[in-house]
Amino acid sequence: xxxxxxxxxLVLAWFLYTLTPFWMLYxxxxxxxxxxxxxxxxxxxxxxxxxxxxxQAAAAATQAxxxxxxxxxxxxxxxxxxxxxxxxxxxxxxxxVTAQSVIDLLDDGIPQTLDLGPFPPDSDSSTAEPGAPxxxxxxxxxLTRLIPYYLASDMRGFRTVVIAVPPEAPRxxxxxxxxxxxxxxxxxxxxxxxxxxxxxxxxxxTRLRSRSDQETAPAAIPTPAAR
Numbered sequence: 001x002x003x004x005x006x007x008x009x010l011v012l013a014w015f016l017y018t019l020t021p022f023w024m025l026y027x028x029x030x031x032x033x034x035x036x037x038x039x040x041x042x043x044x045x046x047x048x049x050x051x052x053x054x055x056q057a058a059a060a061a062t063q064a065x066x067x068x069x070x071x072x073x074x075x076x077x078x079x080x081x082x083x084x085x086x087x088x089x090x091x092x093x094x095x096x097v098t099a100q101s102v103i104d105l106l107d108d109g110i111p112q113t114l115d116l117g118p119f120p121p122d123s124d125s126s127t128a129e130p131g132a133p134x135x136x137x138x139x140x141x142x143l144t145r146l147i148p149y150y151l152a153s154d155m156r157g158f159r160t161v162v163i164a165v166p167p168e169a170p171r172x173x174x175x176x177x178x179x180x181x182x183x184x185x186x187x188x189x190x191x192x193x194x195x196x197x198x199x200x201x202x203x204x205x206t207r208l209r210s211r212s213d214q215e216t217a218p219a220a221i222p223t224p225a226a227r
Contacts, residue, residue, distance in 0.1 A: 021161045021179045022146050022153075024186040029140035032106045040099040045180070045189045050097040052190040060198035105191065106165075109136030109175070136173065138165050161186075172196070 024043065031039035105111045140146060152167035159181040164174045176192035193201075 017158075018153075018155050018161075019150070021163075021181075021186045022150055024179065025138075025149060025163060025177075026140050026143065026146060028106075028188065029138045032103050032138055035103055037099045037103070040102055043185070043187050044099070044102060045182075045187050046097055046099075048189040049102075049191065053097055053193070056193055056198050057201045060195075060201065102188075102191075106138040106175075109173075109194070109197075111197075136166065136169070138177075 027039065028043060030036075031043075101111055140149070148167040149163055149165070152164040154162045156162060161179050163177045163179065164171075165177055166174065173194060175194065176190075177188060178190035178192070179186045180189045181187075
């Protein structure tokens, strides 16, 4: 009896299964473009996403600056400041993880809900053809546009897939979306921010902490003038 069809059927079934998260990705991209808050609320695990954002922001806030691989001695005052900034990263990130802010972030890669300063313009925007995907953000206008996303994905077991967004961009300009199967549907559970965005959030947390210290510092007692 020929059993060659069994491994072929298994491979085909696995291939079809790996396509299922991309239907959700396609619908998520449409929801981002139409700003469908209801869809985002139903397909995003905000608790897990919020925890991930806090970890990323806190790690960036406490990271010592210097050449890669070099030992950097951080002054005690600076260490106290970055530790406090890491603590401030939590409430700051709380404001980032809402349905509206997720839409803003995935739309063009910039969270408008946070005042993170001016972002550099897209260097390819002046030469891009009409209808071409933006260098930032989740843009899926047609089903064939899913192909590069599929090729840039990493299936991790049966229940998790990590997708680079946008797939053609350099690694430093990509988000990493982690989708996880829950029940019969895929949900967004994590957004790995770009290094620039993590640094901006950490920098803002540091500025807020520095400003808070200045406002709460006791006023200096004037010394009597010498007679």
